[in-house]
Amino acid sequence: xxxxxxxxxxxxxxxxxxxxxxxxxxxxxxxxxxxxxxxxxxxxxxxxxxxxxxxxxxxxxxxxxxxxxxxxxxxxxxxxxxxxxxxxxxxxxxxxxxxxxxxxxxxxxxxxxxxxxxxxxxxxxxxxxxxxxxxxxxxxxxxxxxxxxxxxxxxxxxxxxxxxxxxxxxxxxxxxxxxxxxxxxxxxxxxxxxxxxxxxxxxxxxxxxxxxxxxxxxxxxxxxxxxxxxxxxxxxxxxxxxxxxxxxxxxxxxxxxxxxxxxxxxxxxxxxxxxxxxxxxxxxxxxxxxxxxxxxxxxxxxxxxxxxxxxxxxxxxxxxxxxxxxxxxxxxxxxxxxxxxxxxxxxxxxxxxxxxxxxxxxxxxxxxxxxxxxxxxxxxxxxxxxxxxxxxxxxxxxxxxxxxxxxxxxxxxxxxxxxxxxxxxxxxxxxxxxxxxxxxxxxxxxxxxxxxxxxxxxxxxxxxxxxxxxxxxxxxxxxxxxxxxxxxxxxxxxxxxxxxxxxxxxxxxxxxxxxxxxxxxxxxxxxxxxxxxxxxxxxxxxxxxxxxxxxxxxxxxxxxxxxxxxxxxxxxxxxxxxxxxxxxxxxxxxxxxxxxxxxxxxxx
Numbered sequence: 001x002x003x004x005x006x007x008x009x010x011x012x013x014x015x016x017x018x019x020x021x022x023x024x025x026x027x028x029x030x031x032x033x034x035x036x037x038x039x040x041x042x043x044x045x046x047x048x049x050x051x052x053x054x055x056x057x058x059x060x061x062x063x064x065x066x067x068x069x070x071x072x073x074x075x076x077x078x079x080x081x082x083x084x085x086x087x088x089x090x091x092x093x094x095x096x097x098x099x100x101x102x103x104x105x106x107x108x109x110x111x112x113x114x115x116x117x118x119x120x121x122x123x124x125x126x127x128x129x130x131x132x133x134x135x136x137x138x139x140x141x142x143x144x145x146x147x148x149x150x151x152x153x154x155x156x157x158x159x160x161x162x163x164x165x166x167x168x169x170x171x172x173x174x175x176x177x178x179x180x181x182x183x184x185x186x187x188x189x190x191x192x193x194x195x196x197x198x199x200x201x202x203x204x205x206x207x208x209x210x211x212x213x214x215x216x217x218x219x220x221x222x223x224x225x226x227x228x229x230x231x232x233x234x235x236x237x238x239x240x241x242x243x244x245x246x247x248x249x250x251x252x253x254x255x256x257x258x259x260x261x262x263x264x265x266x267x268x269x270x271x272x273x274x275x276x277x278x279x280x281x282x283x284x285x286x287x288x289x290x291x292x293x294x295x296x297x298x299x300x301x302x303x304x305x306x307x308x309x310x311x312x313x314x315x316x317x318x319x320x321x322x323x324x325x326x327x328x329x330x331x332x333x334x335x336x337x338x339x340x341x342x343x344x345x346x347x348x349x350x351x352x353x354x355x356x357x358x359x360x361x362x363x364x365x366x367x368x369x370x371x372x373x374x375x376x377x378x379x380x381x382x383x384x385x386x387x388x389x390x391x392x393x394x395x396x397x398x399x400x401x402x403x404x405x406x407x408x409x410x411x412x413x414x415x416x417x418x419x420x421x422x423x424x425x426x427x428x429x430x431x432x433x434x435x436x437x438x439x440x441x442x443x444x445x446x447x448x449x450x451x452x453x454x455x456x457x458x459x460x461x462x463x464x465x466x467x468x469x470x471x472x473x474x475x476x477x478x479x480x481x482x483x484x485x486x487x488x489x490x491x492x493x494x495x496x497x498x499x500x501x502x503x504x505x506x507x508x509x510x511x512x513x514x515x516x517x518x519x520x521x522x523x524x525x526x527x528x529x530x531x532x533x534x535x536x537x538x539x540x541x542x543x544x545x546x547x548x549x550x551x552x553x554x555x556x557x558x559x560x561x562x563x564x565x566x567x568x569x570x571x572x573x574x575x576x577x578x579x580x581x582x583x584x585x586x587x588x589x590x591x592x593x594x595x596x597x598x599x600x601x602x603x604x
Contacts, residue, residue: 032170033211036177039160040216043153043181044223050134050148051186057138058303061088069307070140071351073299081295085302088139089288089339092132096340097281099128109147110154110179110201111434119158119171126155129342136341137304139288140295142332143343144304146186150344153182154201157216173209176202180213181220183346187233188224192400193217199393200434233350234310234404240377242409249371250381250413253360254420257385260356261421262429264330264349264390265436271338280340287339294332298325301332304343305351309383312354313376319362326355345433349390350383357382377410385417392432394422459543460536462578463557463568467492472501472524476509479523485510492556492566493527499564500556502527533558534570540579547572 058070061084063077107125108117133148157178161171176197184193194217198205202213275283294301300308317325333348361378364371371378384401388394397418402411425432468483468491483491483506491509493501504526508514514521532550534543534557547555557568 029208032166032174033215035160036157036174036181036212036216037219039157039178040181040219041223043156043178043216044185044220044227046152046156047149047182047185047220048224048227050130050145050152054134054137054145057134058140061138062140062299062302070303071300071305072307072311073302076295076299078296081292081299085140085288085291085295086285087288088135089284089286089341090282092135092139092341093281093284095135096132096284100280107151109434110150110175112438113154113158114172114175114201114203118168119161119166119173119175121155121158121175123155123159126151132342133344136284136336136343139284139341140291140302141287141336141341141343142291142301142303142305142329142348143336143341144306144345144347146183146304146344146346147342148344149182149186150179150201153178153220157181169208172202173212176209177213177216181216184217185220185224187400188221189233189400189403190214190217190221191403192396193220195399196393196396199396200391200432233306233400234313236313236376236380236405236407238376240374240407240410242374242377242413246374246377247413247416249364249378250417251420253357253378253381254385254417255424256360257353257356257382257417257421258389258424258428260352261349261386261389261425264333264345264352264386265429265431265433267330267334268337271334273338275338275340283339284341287335287341290335290339291332294328294335297328300325301328304347305329306347308351309347309354312351312358313379317358317362319359319366322355322358322362326352326359329355345390346387349387349433352390353383353386354379355382356386377413380405380410381413381417384414385421388418389421389425390433392422392425392434394418457540457579457582458536459534459538459540459557459570459575460568462540462543462575463534463536463570465568467556467566467569469494469498469566470523471496472522472527474523476514476518476521476523476526479509480518483509490554490569491523492569493523494566495524498566500530500533500558500566502530503554503556504528529555533561533564535560536567540575543570543575544572544579547575 055069058064059066059068062070062073062080064070064073107129108121109129110121113119113121129151130148133143133145133151136143137145137148154175155178157174158171161174166174179201180193180197182193183196184190187193194213197213197217198209202209271287275286278286291302300311329348329352333345333352336343337345357379358375360382361371361375364378380401384397387400388397391397398411398415401414402408405411429436468488470479470482470491470493472493472495474482479491485506488506490503490505492503495501501524504523508526529550529552532546532552532555534546534555536557536559543555547553553573554569554571556566557570559565559567
């Protein structure tokens with residue numbers, strides 16, 4: 001008996017300590033920051049493991065030597081090119097079809113999680129996406145592993161945030177930190193990783209988010225370096241002489257990169273539409289067969305393009321060759337995504353931009369041969385501009401080039417092209433690759449800015465739950481006795497089945513002008529607004545729009561539109577106040593300043 005009591009006491013003590021740990025972490029910003037270091041290291045190990053796995057699978061399936069990249073290969077055995085992409089595509093398609101039948105929900109990525117769900121991500125779904133990305137890359141898909149890296153990293157941080165029940169703002173920062181750690185580890189570029197998180201996953205920069213995101217990014221990059229795989233995305237040792245004329249030409253590259261980026265994203269949609277006539281499980285195999293055909297022209301259209309970037313910087317190609325490879329890679333990426341293979345466009349967009357810059361400098365050299373000496377600068381500028389336009393992270397691309405070259409003048413050239421390409425994309429197309437995909441799925445978000453709080457701010461949370469309900473047959477004289485002036489502003493009229501019939505203001509009931517007729521009137525005779533109501537799960541933005549449409553100051557809240565039972569009511573004034581307070585709080589959390597409108601429990 002004593003043993004049982006001791007065990008129960010230990011359980012209670014453990015529960016108390018666990019609760020105190022939750023509370024201390026939630027209330028300590030320093031603890032939240034410090035925890036990002038070991039988590040960032042875990043993400044770094046994950047990226048390392050995934051990368052080494054995909055290298056091993058590529059070497060096994062495509063038969064080239066160890067310690068190389070698929071995208072830098074210039075020749076692969078014909079039978080491998082024929083069998084691997086289509087065969088692996090078929091395996092992927094069948095597996096994806098089976099998973100979709102058992103678990104049909106779409107997978108929430110870090111951007112969507114932060115925009116709509118307050119940083120909440122599913123561990124199982126994230127694992128599914130990471131494995132799907134791995135299989136797609138193993139098939140030779142013209143996509144990067146970045147989608148798998150960031151999904152896994154963000155899911156790890158999100159799981160910890162949910163475990164410790166961090167606040168919504170802190171959970172969103174944690175998802176950002178996990179993504180930053182993954183990108184920093186993948187490219188050995190902590191600055192680029194951190195700003196990738198800020199630009200794409202958080203949707204803003206705030207001093208409050210700086211430390212957690214930076215710590216996670218540094219931890220991820222250092223972990224990769226410790227594991228001995230600290231090779232940069234590219235290495236450039238050239239000395240660049242950037243003249244004012246070159247900056248003007250870089251601007252032209254920026255304009256071309258914007259147009260090419262729009263073409264790239266449109267091409268994905270066209271490929272999807274072309275393949276919709278086929279069963280969903282066979283589409284990846286068809287995409288793989290198309291990749292095989294393209295790879296006969298050059299195997300460098302396969303894979304992410306990670307290794308092909310360095311190869312292209314070191315290799316001279318004619319204008320015809322580089323243009324063919326450019327459009328071959330474009331079609332390969334579009335077919336890979338359009339057929340259902342999973343992956344990211346980060347590395348692929350960099351390689352496409354590099355080839356675009358190479359094609360443009362080759363064309364310009366026909367007119368001005370002296371420009372050929374600046375070939376590498378143009379390639380880096382094209383890489384940054386196209387990457388910024390497609391991915392939607394301009395500062396990330398500038399920092400990626402700076403970390404890769406350490407050369408400030410060429411980084412300034414990249415900045416010129418990036419600003420122009422990003423501005424044109426924003427003013428004309430209006431989407432980056434991730435938000436374009438959301439648009440096609442019908443998800444109404446244009447970035448990672450937190451709009452999910454609107455869905456959480458429901459009528460149920462803001463309504464008053466003490467409505468005065470009276471039957472429709474109640475006489476007016478009786479109603480005056482039940483609710484004298486000053487006791488209630490309005491009453492809600494229901495029938496014998498408790499179904500809502502309308503609302504009646506008590507000022508009307510006590511109006512002296514109807515005293516003579518009061519003896520013959522019942523509450524139902526004066527009820528107004530039947531059929532106009534709110535429901536508990538509707539958000540306040542919907543409620544405010546309804547107030548404006550019906551031009552009423554108060555609306556009842558019904559349990560549902562079938563039973564129509566009154567469970568509360570909401571006034572327009574309080575709904576507007578509550579919405580404004582929450583909006584101000586969200587803005588304050590992004591800037592790190594205190595809200596001048598503290599949220600209170602008052603309801604009206």
